[in-house]
Amino acid sequence: MTDLSVATKAGKAAFDVDAVRRDFPILDQQINGKPLVYLDNGASAQKPIAVLDAMDRYYREMHSNVHRGAHTLGDRATSAFEGAREKARSFLNAGSTREIVWTRGTTEAINLIANGLAGRLQPGDEILVSHMEHHANIVPWQMIAERTGAKVLPVQVTPQGELDLDSFNSLLGDRTRILALTHVSNVLGTINPIAPLIEQAKARGIITVIDGAQAVPHYKPDVQALGCDFYMFSAHKLFGPTGIGVLYGKAQLLEEMPPYQGGGEMIERVSFERTTWNTLPYKFEAGTPAIAEAVGLGAAIDYLDGLDRPGMEASEAALLARANELVETVPGMEIIGTSSNKVPVMSFKIAGLHPSDIGTLLDQQGIAIRTGHHCAMPLMDFYGVPGTARASFAFYNTLEEVEQLFTALQKIQRLFA
Ligand SMILES: Cc1ncc(COP(=O)(O)O)c(C=O)c1O
Missing domain, CATH: 3.90.1150.10 (Aspartate Aminotransferase, domain 1)
Structure with a gap:
């Protein structure tokens, strides 16, 4: 060779x-x-192999449901699962594991955020995306726009396949509430200059959502340095398993958002009179999570860290x-x-x-x-x-x-x- x-x-x-x-x-x-x-x-x-082995070992030696605490296997599964969350936190350099929500992938993470932010949108408000987005970062916003009367506006791209910054500057306005941009284009490969764009948006109080699906296989983002409000990726593109992804969100915004789905795990207390929500990040994790997949993603992150x-x-x-x-x-x-x-x-x-x-x-x-x-x-x-x-x-x-x-x-x- x-x-x-x-x-x-x-x-x-x-x-x-x-x-x-x-x-x-x-x-x-x-x-x-x-x-x-x-x-x-x-x-x-x-x-x-490290990912295959970690998932195999998880099922052979420690599988049980998580966070139920009644027996040793449950404790082992929980510690492997929460250990993986810590690895995802460290990979993104998030400040706390409270800011790391497991999702099924990038698509579900964007849907979660779009639904969570819908309550902030008024008719005529604007959501900026770009012309180079994957449908996962267009359609959820269109669905929310339909519900709220907001508008989805695309930032143009240049013939070379870069974001057209004049178009960005002309679209960023008083009605812009959300900026949802891909970090790297899945078609063009372009790495967008998201840091200054996030800074510009933040100066106007605009919420920033970054689709990191195509960025993370090539380098490690630092969400604190970027300063974005939300960042998401799918494990299967990062040499990990299918069926799991990571949503990073600033704790304060996640606290303010309503839950995405209801059910077990995401509640603090349920009664027919009133149900209250669990703390972060569990408020957004209804039902039994993808435990082996989280372990597999943790192993993928460890593997990449070793390269x-x-x-x-x-x-x-x-x-x-x-x-x-x-x-x-x-x-x-x-x-x-x-x-x-x-x-x-x-x-x-x-x-x-x-x-x-x-x-x-x-x-x-x-x-x-x-x-x-x-x-x-x-x-x-x-x-x-x-x-x-x-x-x-x-x-x-x-x-x-x-x-x-x-x-x-x-x-x-x-x-x-
Ligand atoms: C830029 C980008 N965003 C979002 C997605 C959706 O990822 P998933 O299907 O894992 O949810 C993809 C998948 O190709 C992508 O390339």
Whole structure:
């Protein structure tokens, strides 16, 4: 295999991608008679053995319901579950585990916040999103706008796929109540300059909601430094299990918000006359939670903490740089999203080829990418395309895999375009 070692800025040992790949057993298989090249990490990332083992061990040795306290297994499950919450807190650098709410994922977290903030909205109030949002950060706001008479306004993007700051400045106004922005675009890979935008919004008392689904697989956000009110992500994109996600919210705002769902766990006391709510974060966690999944996410965070981060980031940057270099080797190939500040995500089209055909033909060669609208139809409309093909890389991908992708694309272009 090509030596992908990338010397780190810190001068530490080189990032050893071959060693890292051995932690992900799923990568070592053949698809359609070819070694799997997994480039669909933006949709869902693969899981290291550490995550598989932690979940297996949880079920073998300590499963019980949590917070019921009557026996030893219940105590073990609770401490594993709450231990994972502490890991999520530390990952985001939140001030307290009271500010870390488990959800099913990014989508549920945004729905929770949208519902929780609905009571603050009056007819004519404005919710700013952007033209590059995933549907998960558009539709919940539209549903709340419908209920309250508020309006959802999109900040425009530039042809390069960056937020148009003139559009942002012109839309930010006296009626803006909520700014809901993606940290990183799942289609374009653009890393948005959220820190100054949050600062501008905060100066006007606007609530800030940041969709971190595509940011966290590539670097660790610091919610206190960012100063946002809410930040959310899904575990399955962070090398953890499906079915669980994290919502960070400032304690004061979470306190002021009504619960999202009713049931067990989220109450303090129930009577037919009056029911009162549990303390944070449990007020937002009705019903038996995804316990093994929380443990799995905790293991994913530990695993990532054990990696050489600067080395990992340099290795990912090298993958994107190599992909960009190779674009000109495929006639008619065009990248959508050419910001200089990107995570390793490459959306593209090839003249004369439908994106779904590109996906199918690549799959025949063992290469997994994603095609379609990527749950970002307004962005597809902006670029005037029905969909794109998207290769999204993770730290376990190799330069050799990038080269295999382009060799396959050259072949497809020659034969079918
Ligand atoms: C930017 C962004 N936001 C939200 C989501 C929704 O995540 P989930 O389906 O895990 O809730 C995705 C998933 O692709 C995404 O890329």
